[in-house]
Amino acid sequence: MVQPFSILTSGQTAAVSLEAVRRAPINLNHWYVVAQSSELTDKPLGVVLWHQRIVLYREQARDASANQTVVHALEDRCPHRQVRLSHGQVQGNQLECVYHGWQFDPTGACVDVPYLSKKQKLPNCRLRTYPVKEQDGFIWLFPGEVDQADTVPLMGIPEWDHINYIASYTTIDTRSHFSFLIENLMDMYHGRLHDDLQAWANPVLREIETHPTRVDAHYDAESYYKIDKIYSVGQLFIPAMRQLRPTNLDVSYVYPHWQSVLGKDFKIYCLFCPVSETQTKAYLVHFVSLGAFHRLHKLPMRFRRFVKNSLFNAARGLLAGLVEQDVLMMEDEQQAFDSMPHRKGPEFNQTIIKVQQLIEYQVNQSQPYSLQSNMAIKSP
Ligand code: FES
Ligand SMILES: [Fe+2]
Numbered sequence: 001m002v003q004p005f006s007i008l009t010s011g012q013t014a015a016v017s018l019e020a021v022r023r024a025p026i027n028l029n030h031w032y033v034v035a036q037s038s039e040l041t042d043k044p045l046g047v048v049l050w051h052q053r054i055v056l057y058r059e060q061a062r063d064a065s066a067n068q069t070v071v072h073a074l075e076d077r078c079p080h081r082q083v084r085l086s087h088g089q090v091q092g093n094q095l096e097c098v099y100h101g102w103q104f105d106p107t108g109a110c111v112d113v114p115y116l117s118k119k120q121k122l123p124n125c126r127l128r129t130y131p132v133k134e135q136d137g138f139i140w141l142f143p144g145e146v147d148q149a150d151t152v153p154l155m156g157i158p159e160w161d162h163i164n165y166i167a168s169y170t171t172i173d174t175r176s177h178f179s180f181l182i183e184n185l186m187d188m189y190h191g192r193l194h195d196d197l198q199a200w201a202n203p204v205l206r207e208i209e210t211h212p213t214r215v216d217a218h219y220d221a222e223s224y225y226k227i228d229k230i231y232s233v234g235q236l237f238i239p240a241m242r243q244l245r246p247t248n249l250d251v252s253y254v255y256p257h258w259q260s261v262l263g264k265d266f267k268i269y270c271l272f273c274p275v276s277e278t279q280t281k282a283y284l285v286h287f288v289s290l291g292a293f294h295r296l297h298k299l300p301m302r303f304r305r306f307v308k309n310s311l312f313n314a315a316r317g318l319l320a321g322l323v324e325q326d327v328l329m330m331e332d333e334q335q336a337f338d339s340m341p342h343r344k345g346p347e348f349n350q351t352i353i354k355v356q357q358l359i360e361y362q363v364n365q366s367q368p369y370s371l372q373s374n375m376a377i378k379s380p
Helices: 018-022 146-151 178-186 191-197 230-236 301-310 316-339 350-365
Strands: 032-036 045-049 052-058 071-075 089-091 094-096 110-112 132-135 138-141 165-174 200-211 214-223 245-254 257-262 266-276 279-289
Touching: 018 178, 018 350, 032 045, 032 052, 032 266, 032 279, 045 266, 071 132, 165 178, 165 301, 165 316, 178 245, 178 257, 178 266, 178 279, 178 316, 178 350, 191 200, 191 316, 200 245, 200 350, 214 350, 245 350, 279 316
Parallel strands: none
Antiparallel strands: 032 138, 045 052, 052 071, 089 094, 132 138, 165 279, 200 214, 214 245, 245 257, 257 266, 266 279
């Protein structure tokens, strides 16, 4: 049954302004994904999240055997000459600007100017800092009101570290608004574009559930994805081996991210990092479960770890192929919108309408947050 979007329609009109959706800002009070863990090495990393330049850095571990280090996120702009701090380097738990060597601590305070004379004081400036967490293989950042960070749930992808799941991922970098990407992901009727790359067919919408932070669409579909024998993996690559069977297909917009479950064995996430009104970065993360192998738990943990690690990113090429086809469509949509923003096509897909309503609702929920820097410099 398709339910009305009651929460969104109370006190608002159900019809969204499509032009407003295509230009919608993000709700800053959510956790966004700004990097994959392996991208952040011992060097600082510059990222952009909704017009904000941010530098990430790992504290140098005092204990070399520590397998997790503390990550910090600061405004990527040196208060001295405004250059990017991501060009600099990490010194202990501080970040050093490459130009004149000023150093900043994790609170954003300037704690060292190498050429200061004894009569001069450190400048009174403080960089903006961001709540940041490293979890499930990715770096999650909260760009909104700092005191709200602990109250907003971080979606997470628990399969990343789960011994029974094999992960693959690829990046999406598209010159289009994030609404085009989430609509593409929630649109189950564009299988034609992907041909042999797509693992399911014939979706029939069973139910849509709506909530102030998510849209869940449930489909009955068919799929050849069932990994219960070693040779069944071959179906992913060899069309002649495929046999369609009925399966569930669930897709969810868990604002601002996306997740999908196909049958029991496959799960896909898309982790969003909107850059601007016309550029979106994201990570598409795909998991295959080995849970259907009944004797799995009898195998030694070391062997299971070896299998998980050896098969990591085995499906990356497949994902990249899908992404390339989708990006072409999304960028076409963006260009068509830019040239004629008033033109609007008919929409038969109820899920897409719910997604647009959720984007609009989240914009209205977002607190205006100054993009201005917090820094205030007083002459020493
Ligand atoms: S520009 Fe950063 S220290 Fe001078
Ligand atoms: Fe697609």
